[in-house]
Amino acid sequence: MSAAPTRVFIARLAGIAVFDPAGDQVGRVRDVVVALRLAPRPPRVLGLVVEVTSRRAVFLPITRVTVIEADAIIFDGRLNMRRFQKRESETLVIAEMLDRTIRFRDSGEPVSVVDVAMEPTRTRDWLVVKVAVSRRTGRALRKRGESLVVDWDAVEGFSAVEHGQGAAGLIAAFGQMKAADLANIVHELPAKRRTELAVALDDERLADVLEELPEDDQVEILGQLGVDRAADVLEAMGPDDAADLLGELPTEQREQLLTLMEPHEAAPVRRLLTYPDESAGGLMTTDPVVVPPDATVAEALALIRRPDLNPALAAQVYVCRPPSATPTGQYLGTVHFQKLLREPPPTLVSGIVDTELDPLRPTMSLEAVAMFLATYNLVAAAVVDENGHLLGSVTIDDVLDHLLPEDWRENVMDAAAEVTADPEEEVLRGTT
Known part of the structure; x- marks a missing residue:
């Protein structure tokens, strides 16, 4: 060598x-x-x-x-x-x-x-x-x-x-990885080490990793945490991802965890659980970027620059009258980030809002949502109730997640090419 x-x-x-x-x-x-x-x-x-x-x-x-x-x-x-x-x-x-x-x-x-x-x-x-x-x-x-x-x-x-090996070294070795890459490693770890790593990760990091794992892995890991810790991790997840995970649990366990969550964190998750999985309401996140009509372009750009924001969510802001938390006050329209980049910073968002496209309704089917996004070349769209209040937004990544086969994450993580055996590898790995 x-x-x-x-x-x-x-x-x-x-x-x-x-x-x-x-x-x-x-x-x-x-x-x-x-x-x-x-x-x-x-x-x-x-x-x-x-x-x-x-x-x-x-x-x-x-x-x-x-x-x-x-x-x-x-x-x-x-x-x-x-x-x-x-x-x-x-x-x-x-x-x-x-x-x-x-x-x-x-x-x-x-x-x-x-x-x-x-x-x-x-x-x-x-x-x-x-x-x-x-x-x-x-x-x-x-x-x-x-x-x-x-x-x-x-x-x-x-x-x-x-037993109880700890995972400080694992975290140090893989700490800088993106959540999706770390999820791939977690998926392939032995069950014992998977649990030890999950226990050692902080709530925010574990929440990010869980969002990238197949549902079976999510349920297994959540079940290995104490109920108080599990509730904390669910609070750190996006409401839509937390709702998807809770939807896989037995009713009694789901209700126990929702009760342990902070009420303001549990409320949007409970709302999402009332919608069918493959509807706009079931697909949406309740944390889109919302701005009041008197916000400036500079203020809107500052909000979508947040490094922790999903790129699809950062592609637009939704202009609504107060309150700004979903369900919001009256929904006025959307401003896409390209429009924000073209306008002077002091411009009010109410003056450049796009009102041409009708928003999605929470009862719309997955297929209808997908066709809407494809027709208008969008990566996200507002979901508004019959009274004109913004409930959330559907992003293209969540649509794809539901359009792909249920086991697509496992297929990505477990994908194997049909390759002939490597004689040198077989000799090396067969000798101790």
């Missing part, structure tokens, strides 16, 4: 770009696969899990990696696009080894795994030879940042099943 360092700490590889010999990026590192062996023999590194197009994870044998740098990995150009599936004899370093509680072999002192390091051998193999650990008293660190690097054979306990 050329141009490779003599020691690589594996957690630092998470998210690093992977390039072919021509310099084209093919994906990013998600994890490293190792084979544990009988003590004191160090684990053998088998390869990398690389996330490529369509969020598919594939296996890259370590023997095909030619360069490992701080910000890039280069391989020889041969990559089997068959979806990676972990075998019983294999261990994922980041997903399964970080945060474990192990013990010093001599003293029995418990320590927590922060990272592990691999080094190349003269035979072009890579072995995990070092472990970075933090000392603990029970579950708490004695001193913030107190850690040390020890030889692999100085510790034991990697093979034992541990």
Whole structure:
């Protein structure tokens, strides 16, 4: 292996770009696969899990990696696009080894795994030879940042099943990922680690991830949280996503969670649950960008610049008389962001409002909503009741979510190309 360092700490590889010999990026590192062996023999590194197009994870044998740098990995150009599936004899370093509680072999002192390091051998193999650990008293660190690097054979306990492992290392490794990418990782984690990661994430981050997961995963994770924590996470989700998730739960459990939610957070979710799933009312979000008629273009632009705002929701503002919370006062019309960009900042939105298109009604079917958006080239549209009050807006992403097959998220996450077996990979992964 050329141009490779003599020691690589594996957690630092998470998210690093992977390039072919021509310099084209093919994906990013998600994890490293190792084979544990009988003590004191160090684990053998088998390869990398690389996330490529369509969020598919594939296996890259370590023997095909030619360069490992701080910000890039280069391989020889041969990559089997068959979806990676972990075998019983294999261990994922980041997903399964970080945060474990192990013990010093001599003293029995418990320590927590922060990272592990691999080094190349003269035979072009890579072995995990070092472990970075933090000392603990029970579950708490004695001193913030107190850690040390020890030889692999100085510790034991990697093979034992541990309950309550924690997930600080996982969060550190994958913390900068987009919610959709982290959801893909969560989907593929073993059930135990999936729960531990969910428990460790803060409410906002977990809510974002849940919104990107298949319904079965959402229900499973929510069920592993205490009811108080589950209610907090539901409050952090968009009302439409929270309603969709609650709609999958038994009536008694759903009502318990709604009762535990703050009343002002539960109210819009309850309203959404009264509409059929595949209607404009069932599809809409109750948190569109609403401005009063005396708001200026500058004020409207400031609202849609919020970084946490869904791009489809940021594509327009809805002009309504007070109150501005849904159901609002009288709905006056819509102003699209392109119109806002063309007008002077002091201009009042009431002077440039678009009133030509009739809004959606909450009882309109999914098909009717889809045709409306397609006909007028829109990414979102207002939903207004018979008295002219804005109830919410339907965005194109929610329409697509319902038009696609029910298992489309699983198909995206589990998609596998029909690719012939890779002999080199089979030999490498079949030998421990």
